[in-house]
Amino acid sequence: MKHILRNKKDKFNILLILISLLFIVIILSLAIGQNFISVRTVFEAFFDYDQDSTRHLIIRTTRVSRTVIALIAGSGLAVAGALMQALTSNPLAAPGIFGLNSGAVFILVGFAAIFGTPSMSINIWLAFIGALLAGLLVYFIASIGKRGLSPLKMILAGAAVTAFFHSFTQGLLVINQESLESVLFWLSGSTAGRDLKMILPLLPFILFAVVLSLILAKDINILLIGEDMASGLGQKTLVIKILLGLSIVILAGSSVAAAGAISFIGLIVPHIGRFFVGNNYYWLIIYTFIIGALLLLLADLIARIIIMPQEIPIGVMTAFMGAPFFVYIVRRGFKVHD
């Protein structure tokens, strides 16, 4: 695997640059929208808050919440994608492609259709259950057969499971048309229109999953050499895999609970990260975390301004960005048993 940053100092410096870029984009995201607000006003809104200023109010309510949502969903999906690619040793693995998103959306819509739109703290658990269900289903279907888990089988199983959940979601929505409007954003992915308070319960989960995956980073690196080798070196492969699965479900589930089904971020970002730091998961997880947040925030920013005064759903933006990348990875070729 070719990557451009060879020593620790470079990796650290580029990381600092990426983090400062992220800060710039965060400030832009707070300043740009339906009406432009100067960067100075943005700072004032935080450090010198004026209760009578509508601009300050806009920043502290809608802009902050959608920025935080984009950060959470972007970093969560990106790290989930990186972990999935390690767990399945498949470069095309990602939460969207394996149906985790559609599983979570199905459970969320199903619950909303029967019991009414639930609160965020329930939503999180529903999304976890949905993502777990879909993930287990795909993993199980793809592992049957002599050759075990092959990349192609996984993708086909993912497509089938996605279609399956998709059709049930559509069925629920057609039966219960009133709820369509309130859940449409889950289907296409959106960062708009939710309160910051609804999002905060997600933070501890994401933090837990990211820390867990950082602790596991060394074991992931060993796992990447090959499962036989890893267990030969005394690794409890199964435990590592289950813990990895846990982080993936938490990360993907909370991203969907926050922003709906956003596709392709989990696919692209780990590859960008690998371009910088290679397959060392300790660095890769940190890089994907930052790049994921950066990329989704950027996509959200573009989605907001490209066809003002309306905005494109963020999931649509990422699909347009991600599909060419997907095609590129397929064309570049990867290990397919033949």
Next chain:
Amino acid sequence: MIDKLKSVNKETLNLLGLIVLLLIIFILSLSFGSSFISPLDVFKHFFKLGQSQYNFTINTLRLPRTLMAFLVGAALSVSGLILQVNIKNPLASPDIIGITGGASAGAIIYLSFFSSRLGISGLPFAAILGAALISLLIYILAWQKGVSSIRLVLIGIGIAAAIDALVTMIIVFSPISTTVQSYVWLTGSIYGTNWDELFQFLPWIFIFIPLSFTFHKSLNLLSLGDKIAASLGLNIQINRLLLMIISVALAGSSVAYAGGISFIGLIAPHMARKITNRSYFHLIFISAITGGILLMGADLIARTVFLPLDLPAGIFVSGIGAPFFIYLLYKNRNNF
């Protein structure tokens, strides 16, 4: 010799069974609904024995819808059969590799921007154009000194996701009143089909289904593999292109009238293969009937089980189709 005779007999029996099933579901489709008409009365109605009290329910509401379900199912199934041979992949179907998605995108764009000016009759052309463009795109992107079927399917799945996003975007931007409508349409519904729509759809069927029969010999040869087919004197590239055009036209026109019904093109040909494994002439015929039965049955369930709700048939097709796809994956588990 006797073995051959036996197998032919068994096949004939299967075929007879299939046709009986077709007739049963056809009659049931006409008799069930928000008001029940006994099958006997349906017969009487057809042979003009009873009063014409069912004229409205049967002739205006149920008959066109049932016929449409049959024809769309048949078209999608034949389209899938041709596609599976053409790209040599038992898991290929117009919806999985994005052809249906392209048609939906074409149709939705036409509905939102052009239908008020150009009228509704242009819809199938828009859908077919969308399907053709996307198929071409997938084919070009999968081309690397020839097209491998794995690459084609993978790229199809990727492109299908992007098309899905495009369609979602157009729907989100349309006002909420049409959102529900478009959503129902996308799921695949033949709700409220009338005779006009049926007659508009018929030419597509009458041109492209017979056309696919004329290609049964090339299908036979292609299924043996490119090398054998070429050595037996088949011009592979031209035949493949023409077959692709037939497949896209059938899938595209179906989407125009029935929305994005998925999985029929995948599962119906496999069911047909269980009934016959003789030449593609038989396979096309039986696939068409199986596909028709499937969609007619799905529509019957969708509009009667949850009365008074009238659900899109597409939901039920996917409900059966997705597990069947997983079964196929399981059957082919050692080939990937």
